[in-house]
Amino acid sequence: MPLDPKRTVQELKHLRHLTGDDSGAQRVAFTDPWLVARAFLKQRLDELPVEQHMDPAGNYWATLKGESERELLIGGHLDSVPNGGWLDGCLNVLAGLEVLRRLNEQYAGKPPVTVRLVDWADEEGARFGRSLYGSSAASGYFDPEQMAKLQDRDGVTLSEALAHVGVRLEDAPQAKAELKHAAAYLELHIEQGPVLEGLGLPLGAVLGTVGVERHTITFHGQAAHSGSTPMNVRKDALLAAGKLSAEIYTIAERHGGVCTIGSVKTLPGIVTSVVETCELTLDQRHLNAEALAAMWQDAQDAANRFAEEGGCTASFGDIWNIEPILFHPELIEAAEASITELTPQSWRLPSGPLHDAAEVARAGVPTEMLFVQSLRGISHNKIEDTLKEHIELSVQALDKLTDRAMAWIQGQNVN
Missing domain, CATH: 3.30.70.360 (Alpha-Beta Plaits)
Incomplete structure (x- = not known):
């Protein structure tokens, strides 16, 4: 089964149909449409020989066991803002799913290092005003007492919303155990800004989050x-x-x-x-x-x-x-090499928006992101869009970066 980026585009469209309406995406964290999105992901993961579980914070993990217990993480988030776009967050997850499929086929279910796909819970913070909930629980930058004070506009507390999906807020810090063997983290995302479009470039390597x-x-x-x-x-x-x-x-x-x-x-x-x-x-x-x-x-x-x-x-x-979070210089180089293998030119740029990658990086895990061009630089809006051919290129770039990251992990000296 070779990599099939066209399948990623079709799955993104299917997810849009399942969890959106005329106003845009409605996958707000811990709501019923978000649970539908999780079920959509699980259904496809069930076709692979991966171990699946939800951690104590509500993040969802799929693990393809490798020859080494050292882990390459590929992450994203299925949750959206209300009336959001069809690509923000979920492109990351579904592109990572396609990479898992290719690795499983190429290595007969056992790649050189363990590869894990994670859907972080409530990256957006749209409902409770606190972004990066799930990844901050894993990174350790998380205060349950402060989080317990959060309420949505209807007066529902974060604790009550988590209970709806089977999570206890007081258990969330236990998610830190998920990063125990993490050797690198990759995340693909739409740029959500106008830089790449202005340069006429489809892809960019991310220097870090501001x-x-x-x-x-x-x-x-x-x-x-x-x-x-x-x-x-x-x-x-x-x-x-x-x-x-x-x-x-x-x-x-x-x-x-x-x-x-x-x-x-x-x-x-x-x-x-x-x-x-x-x-x-x-x-x-x-x-x-x-x-x-x-x-x-x-x-x-x-x-x-x-x-x-x-x-x-x-x-x-x-x-x-x-604080500003700078990504790993060697993985930035690997990202740029992956992009220029597919296109004549890459571009290095910082991320203005925050991403789960920032929390993983400040937990000490070597991290890198890829950006794919956003049309009109618009995101968090139903008109959010990226050219189909650029989406397909981004899946290919993530796949090539995955191979480079696995080789980089294998080459590290471990005491």
Whole structure:
């Protein structure tokens, strides 16, 4: 059974039919459509001589035992955002499934190293606001007490949602045992951005995932009547916030990163009052840790300056952060060699979005990702798309990278 990338495309379309509607993919983690997607995967894995199980965090594993207990992991996620695209996450899993089929046939069910396919649970964080749930449980960067506080918009707790699929939140950290023999980790993903399309290239090798700083910035002014308060004496918190909204673009350009003010909340929030309090959420991302820290410092300095100019004050709060995660240089080289075996040129680029690969890498497992071009750079949207021929190329590239990674694992000295 040779590798059949066309079958991957057909399975992606079948999964879209099973778990989507006119608005897009609906495989939100721990919901019934997500369970349908898991059953779809299991049905196909049942055709292979693989051991299957769900770990204590809810991640699903298929293991093709090899000559060595050292393991090559291939990962992805079947869950989607609401009204999501047909490729985000599930391409990774179904491409990995096709690679498993080829390895099983070529090596009569026993490749040189053990190869494992994993469907990580709740990569998106769309329901509970906490991305990388399953992979962080495996990496050890996981706090069950904090996770127990999470609720979805309907008031359902994460613990209750997990119980629906047979998982206990307090058991989730036990998933760390799954990485005990991991020697390398590979992940294929759509780019979710415009870089490769802009370059006219189908595939790219990923340097790592950017660091992320998420904070609140709150401007404190003074409420006053909108009709009787002269413009020049107002302490308008929204005015200071508006100046910062423009300044973050300058900060991003200066450091070569990205900055986003994603939400704005004002109080008292009525048409007849000057804004007394304005709270912003700020998301900043960069592949370089020093540059990321400088961006956050610049944002704080600018906020204080604009607050002072308007007779206001500023305060700052922490939401969440993750450091930049650089992937393994030798596996990056292997990824580039796999791409150029199929196409004339590759491109190295960082990942702006977070991926499960970041958690696996910071657990100490040598990691690499492949990106395939996204049309219009759009993702998390029903119009998300990639050319069929590029999807097929990406499956081939993952397959070639798998062979290179297995050879690399065999060549490592193990004490």
